[in-house]
Amino acid sequence: MQAIVFLLDAVVSFFCTLFLLRFMMQAMRVSFAGQIGDFVVKLTNWAVKPLRRIIPGAGGFDWASLVAALALQLLFTGIIVGASSSFGEVDVAALAPMILLHAARALLRLAVYILIGALILQAVLSWVNPYSPLSAPAHQLTRPLLDPIRRIVPLISGIDLSPLVAILLLQALLMFL
Numbered sequence: 510m511q512a513i514v515f516l517l518d519a520v521v522s523f524f525c526t527l528f529l530l531r532f533m534m535q536a537m538r539v540s541f542a543g544q545i546g547d548f549v550v551k552l553t554n555w556a557v558k559p560l561r562r563i564i565p566g567a568g569g570f571d572w573a574s575l576v577a578a579l580a581l582q583l584l585f586t587g588i589i590v591g592a593s594s595s596f597g598e599v600d601v602a603a604l605a606p607m608i609l610l611h612a613a614r615a616l617l618r619l620a621v622y623i624l625i626g627a628l629i630l631q632a633v634l635s636w637v638n639p640y641s642p643l644s645a646p647a648h649q650l651t652r653p654l655l656d657p658i659r660r661i662v663p664l665i666s667g668i669d670l671s672p673l674v675a676i677l678l679l680q681a682l683l684m685f686l
Contacts, residue, residue, distance in 0.1 A: 514589065521585040522619070527553050528578035529620050535571035539649040543642050553577070582612040618686050621679050627651050628672045628679075651675070 531549050534541065541550055553574065560573035586608045631647040638644070651672070658671040658678075 510592075517585065517588070521581055524553075525578045525582055525616065525619055526623060528556070528574045528581070529616065530623055531557065532571050532574040532578065533620065533623065533650060534646070535566070535574065536569065537650055537653055538569075539646050543646060545643060545646050556581075578616055579612060582615050583608060586612045586615070614686055618683060621683055621686065624651065624654060625676055625679050628654075628676050632672045 527549055531553050534546065534549065540546060556577040557571070557573045560577055564573045564576050566572060590604060590608055627647045627650045630643060631651055634641050634644045634647065654675050655671045658674050659669070662671050662674055
């Protein structure tokens with residue numbers, strides 16, 4: 510049973526990450542023209558395109574991608590909770606808010622992990638290969654987070670410590686989520 514839950518969690522986490530990445534890339538105006546954008550779009554279109562007929566984008570946000578991530582996380586959480594409890598003892602009215610809260614919390618944590626990963630990727634690429642096709646999307650994804658920090662934390666001997674500060678702040682945020 511643990512192996513099945515592990516594999517199911519891996520697949521759900523992978524697709525939720527892609528849905529959230531699509532939502533975040535749209536919100537932060539990251540170009541979908543490169544390899545990463547194309548990869549994300551091709552692997553998420555199966556759910557996002559049909560949802561867009563019902564849930565249009567508004568305010569510069571791709572709400573269909575966010576709803577797809579939430580629906581998938583809700584389904585996974587519901588399956589896990591349902592499988593771990595006896596069917597006679599399940600009070601759906603009491604479990605529904607708990608499942609929704611757990612799913613929302615899981616998506617928030619995943620979004621923070623995406624940002625941390627993008628920050629690390631951006632830092633490594635700036636040292637190794639600043640002209641990599643991944644550099645521009647990572648920079649665009651993290652810029653809204655780093656710009657306010659850069660106003661407070663100046664360059665020290667030409668070294669930008671804002672990604673380090675951002676990662677520390679995001680790690681602290683994870684402690685509360």
